[in-house]
Amino acid sequence: MRLPLLATLAACIAGTAVAQTASPGPTLSTVRSRDALICGGHPGAPGFNVLDSQGVARGLDADTCRAIAAAVLGDAAKARFTVLSSQARLPALQSGQVDVLPRTTTWTQTRDTANGLNFTAVNFYDGQGFMVRRSAGVQRAAQLAGATICVTSGTTNELNLADWARANNVRVQPLVFDQNEETRNAYNSGRCDAFTTDASQLAGIRTALRDPNEHVILPDIISKEPLAVAVRHGDDQWFDIVRWTIFALIEAEELGVTQANVDEMLASPNPSIRRLLGNSGDHGPLMGLDRRWAYNAIKAVGNYGEIFERNLGSGSPIGLQRGVNDLWTRGGLMYAMPIR
Incomplete structure (x- = not known):
């Protein structure tokens, strides 16, 4: 009788832990208190971050910033951009001038270990x-x-x-x-x-x-130039939030969830889609976020494939093919860790 009882108690404790929302860490607290997400931006990289005729930042990195803002604050319009030179971008992140760095930055061993930074996930494989x-x-x-x-x-x-x-x-x-x-x-x-x-x-x-x-x-x-989104050392919760938002955009493409159909997909019986969109599990609360964190990101900017095509793809002025930046199911390197 003792082993089943212990197993039952363990399951209850685990269930209670999952149901609780994680307390906000330092970066999440700062972003919420400010009610804005500050991202390091490029002074002008077409396809990644460049100002349009209305002064709005457009590009893969700009949309990555908006996705994180939507996941954290529920509103992509709360993304703010601080333009940084190549020399200034890492010190700006280290000092807290920006919250996150989605700015065409190559993930290297030295940058990862000697500069007080953590790279969360690659959002573009380049060379x-x-x-x-x-x-x-x-x-x-x-x-x-x-x-x-x-x-x-x-x-x-x-x-x-x-x-x-x-x-x-x-x-x-x-x-x-x-x-x-x-x-x-x-x-x-x-x-x-x-x-x-x-x-x-x-x-x-x-x-x-x-x-x-x-x-x-x-x-x-x-x-090899794996361009990745960076955060500061010392805040694992914020690292998780940024990493899993990027993974959610990639996972959404694999599952066929788009900016246009995300509301319809809320009724999907597919367990993976239900977890992604917050209909089951506590994946958002585990990071201190709302259950609809990934839904909010996808609703704001679309899935990874949509972001790529809009800013860099064959129909854009840049005209790039997906290549290695395609999904792993189509011979590319884009592979999201499972949300489960």
Whole structure:
């Protein structure tokens, strides 16, 4: 009789724990008290974070920020953006100037361990490439020997360029600038022969040049650039909130839950959809959030696939294919941990 009794007591205790809403940690408390989420934003990366004609931030990273705001505060409009240079973005997160950093930031070992940061989840898999003028006749990166190459300081691109040149015995002349806009303007004005940064950003930058057709992006990718959303060390609850919001957007795409049908999906008998949308389980309260946390995020910005297509996909000005950023069920790398 004793073992069944102990099992029953354990089940009751576990059930009670699940039913309770976790107390808000320091970051969640701050965000709620302010009634706004402050995200670190890019000064201008088409497809990721750039201001439209009405001054509204648009892009994958901007929508990621809005999804987190909707999950935490129930309203995507409570997302705020602080524009940060490449050099300023990590210190701004460390100091608490921003709550979260969805800003084209590569997840590296040094950044993860030496800077007091935690990377929650990858929201875009990228790699560094090169853009050149079509008139130069360059078809592969190895042909850039002797070239002057524009690059922004404070980025992984600067180190990657040096590593690639050394490993391949290609002598190049880096022309380094502090701001992305300075780098782009220098290339556009002819001060350098090539521009190197993440290939997705090159695709976006190309659309903003005077004549995009005059420029080509070389097929060579010289690095791995997993772009991930970062938070500060020391607040596990906030880490969980940001990570699982990103996972929820990916899971929603896999389950066929969209911005348009999310209300209809509330009636779905599918157990995974019911957990995602808060109809069963206490997955939001476990993080100190409402049960509708994921519903609110999806309702605000759509699932991951919708966000990608709207900002970066084949129908957008950037025109990227999903590639490795497709779902794992279609040969990509996007794989959400299960909500259960």
